[in-house]
Amino acid sequence: MRWHTPKLMPRRAFLETVGLAATTCSGLARAPAAQQRTKVIDCHAHLQHHSRRSWQEDDRKLIEAADKLGIDQLCCSILTPRQPATAEGFRECNQWMAEGMQRFPGRVLGYCYVNPGYGREALDEVRRSVEERGFIGVKLYNEYRATEPVVWPIVELTIELRVPILHHAGHSLSLGEEQPRISDGGHLAELARRYPEAVLICGHIGGGGDWEWTIKALRNAPTVYLDTSGSVIDEGIIEMAARVLGADRLVFGCDNSMTGGVGKLRAASLSAADRQGILGGNMRRILGRRGTK
Amino acid sequence: MIDVNAYLGHFAFRQLRHNTAAGLLRLMDSRRIERAVVSSASAITYRNSQSGNEEVAEEVKGRRDRLIPLAVINPFYAGWRDDLKICHEEFGMKGLRMYPRWHNYRLADPACLDLVSEAAERGMVISIPVRVEDRRQRSWLLDVPDVPLEEIADLVRARPRAQYILVNGTGFVNSPLGRENSGLPSNYAIEISRLSAVMANEIGQLVANLGSGRIVFGTGMPFNYPDPALVKLEVLEAGEDVKEQIRWRNVARLLGLPSAAK
Secondary structure (H helix, E strand, C coil), X not given: CCXXXXXXXXXXXXXXXXXXXXXXCCCCCECCCCXXXXXXXXXXXXXXCCCCCCHHHHHHHHHHHHHHHCCCEEEEECCCCCCCCCHHXXXXXXXXXXXXXXXXXXXXXXXXXXXXXXXXXXXXXXXXXXXXXCCCEEEECCCXXXXXXXXXXXXXXXXXXXXXXXXXXXXXXXHHHHCCCCECHHHHHHHHHHCCCCXXXXXXXXXXXXXXXXXXXXXXXXXXXXXXXXXXXXXXXXXXXXXXXXXXXXXXXXXXXXXXXXHHHHHCCCCHXXXXXXXXXXXXXXXXXXXXX | CEEEEEEECCECCECCCCCCHHHHHHHHHHCCCCEEEEEECHHHCCCCHHHHHHHHHHHCCCCCCCEEECEECCCCCCCHXXXXXXXXXXXXXXXXXXXXXXXXXXXXXXXHHHHHHHHHHCCCEEEEECCCCCHHHCCCCCCCCCCCHHHHHHHHHHCCCXXXXXXXXXXXXXXXXXXXXXXXXXXXXXXXXXXXXXXXXHHHHHHHHHCHHHEECCCCECCECCHHHHHHHHHCCCCHHHHHHHHHHHHHHHHCCHHHHC
């Protein structure tokens, strides 16, 4: 018996050729080739905290992985090793993030990470990071639920600055034990109802537990985007999200699970236009709001 | 390519697509995967796993050139020796999968060791899924932890004549199973679906530590999308000879497939 050896794909071709290797399993018809290469934007990535001895090498490996996989830009944050972050802790992270943006110019875009519990200090940090340092948005983690009033001033500021909030999220029995104030899709939908002008990104559908629950919870929250990142590569996850929310509400991400993040987008049965939107077009639209009226 | 980590049937907690033989073969064709090692997803939660084995045996009829069935055996369920005999001798299954946490036992339990010994006597490989799905998305009905790698290391040491294929695992490089000169027998292969190929590059580390003959390709279809595992092989910095071993040669040898003699 002869075994088939697939042709190796040239570097940086993984995502520009998505839809060629993948087929729709209903009809198994080959999807049409993408007309033009989309700038691929990973909306959810992390540079390493500098307490980690190997942070420089790890950051470099992230860029190398993006090179191999055809990812053009990475929207990154740096988190404190433990939460809740102190004001000093998140300011330090954001300073390193600003330096990371300089180390990898045009390649790494920065989210400003804050703990909303620090009130004025958190607000000042967000404004300074966006207006003076070119950060593209705000990263919120699990210090508070998205629905708690302490978060509202941060949301109002992002509306003013016209930048998104990437919110850590998960609906999970096990995550809830470890992170009692983790937000889920329901909390983000509730926040979106209070602030329909805000642009919210619900983090890592593949890293937040019961993804079917999360997708359904976000159905009627049209201003909440969903990021595709996370290590979970369950078959059907992307198609369900596109079917229930619409592909224009999905944004590609890896959350540093690089081959899984790329592989599930390559595998999903999507139209070429939807795939391009998810890979970069939708995020580019979000980022394009900054500095406009 | 040969996928050592594939399934047929229903799973209790999530709808699976492409989970019939015809559906899985279409998915395999679309990814140029020639053969897959399959077992029953239903048998993971059936009390009597033999019903799942019977379903798989029926489903792969006429497709044995591409679908290689494994049994799911619970060594604490009545009649497991009869089931093993039927699966091996009547259904022609080349191995079995064990779910110690889903079936509520430990790999060191004497009944489990008996099952492994009998399988080894028959020349059947033993596939151990470290997990079925990510624990973060578990149902409210039950909480099934991953199989600890230390427990697997103890088993491969305790039953060195058996041949194991470890699937859906990660973190091997931090365990004796993935270390060079760990003193463990070389009677196990590690499947790549949850291993990294960039950044930490666990696949590359395992090739360096254990040798390229110990790493095998698998996707976890249809629980998982197949492409993440395919992408890993595509970006892995290794020679084409190493990739060929991972793609099919190693598992062909382990399962005694005809092409291994070429």
